[in-house]
Amino acid sequence: MTDATLTVTVAKDLEDLIPVFMTNRAKEVETLRGAVAAGDFEQLKQLGHRMKGVGRSYGFIAVSDIGKRIEDAAAKADRSAIASAIGEYADYLSKVKVVYE
16 A cells, blocks of 8 residues: 555544544454454355445545455455455554544
8 A cells, every 4th residue: 555545534523432443343353253264154255245335435545445355355254365464454543644634
């Protein structure tokens, strides 16, 4: 990912919600890892689907894109692709910068 994809512009009126949103995303990474370890592809599909919606709702397109990849890979039971997407997700969350306007 480039620096441009690591900056998210969010509406100023959502500023109070973003810290909770980001905390929930970090927890989500751990939930995803647990689901992979358990081989729970149904849960992974559900989590990926939820990521798609919540990411777009808050302006985090990368979260939505990664969620779609997780959902699609879970439908194929592709552990390798899921693990790769989760790693990218964790990396993204550790580096993303939020700008309010």
